[in-house]
Amino acid sequence: MSIINRREFLVLLAGMSVSYPLGSLAVLRQTPLDKAVLAEPWRTIAAVQEHLFPADADSPGAYDIHAISYLKNMLQRPGADKDEAAFIEQGEGWLNGMAREFYAQDFITLDVDKKERVLRRIEGSRAGYRWLGLQLRYILEALLSDPVYGGNANAVGWEWLQHQPGFPTPTERNLFYKLAYQKRDYNE
Numbered sequence: 001m002s003i004i005n006r007r008e009f010l011v012l013l014a015g016m017s018v019s020y021p022l023g024s025l026a027v028l029r030q031t032p033l034d035k036a037v038l039a040e041p042w043r044t045i046a047a048v049q050e051h052l053f054p055a056d057a058d059s060p061g062a063y064d065i066h067a068i069s070y071l072k073n074m075l076q077r078p079g080a081d082k083d084e085a086a087f088i089e090q091g092e093g094w095l096n097g098m099a100r101e102f103y104a105q106d107f108i109t110l111d112v113d114k115k116e117r118v119l120r121r122i123e124g125s126r127a128g129y130r131w132l133g134l135q136l137r138y139i140l141e142a143l144l145s146d147p148v149y150g151g152n153a154n155a156v157g158w159e160w161l162q163h164q165p166g167f168p169t170p171t172e173r174n175l176f177y178k179l180a181y182q183k184r185d186y187n188e
Helices: 006-017 042-052 067-076 082-103 114-123 128-143 155-163
Strands: none
Touching: 042 067, 042 082, 042 114, 042 128, 067 082, 067 114, 067 128, 082 128, 114 128, 128 155
16 A cells, blocks of 8 residues: 655645535635634634645645635625534534633643644544544645635646646636526526
8 A cells, every 4th residue: 555645645635626516615805814704703613624634745724725705705795504614613612612621721732733633523423523523624725715706826836736626716706606597597
């Protein structure tokens, strides 16, 4: 069995994602993260994202790709799944509750090993497993999406994966969720 590195895995994943629509996306200008984005529950969720997808010398991390901005905007876009948004936001409470129970600290103040233990414990429940899976899904969407949707800040994910996007790329005028859905009449 051969082991692939993180970059090879993501290139493979990017190739597979062509057949899967990116789903829920939203708009954000490519600016540094603002303080409003990093208020709770977003601050804790951002710490989870950075733990799950940390930067290293050769690759961007969740912070670099604005994964938290992407997630927040995705949850607040028109037509977003309100139940999923509530579930994701609720996870911050579970996470901090468990961190306080075991370590008497909020998740963001824990060292890397303690964060890992808390996340592994959360992963042990069905809801926690689903919550972490959603975090990973939205991190990867943020990495691979067009920057106009709020993730992939300055196209850093595409650059890292050596991906050339298709043309034309979306503009604020033709974002997928702003386009009117037109039911096709097959009898014409």
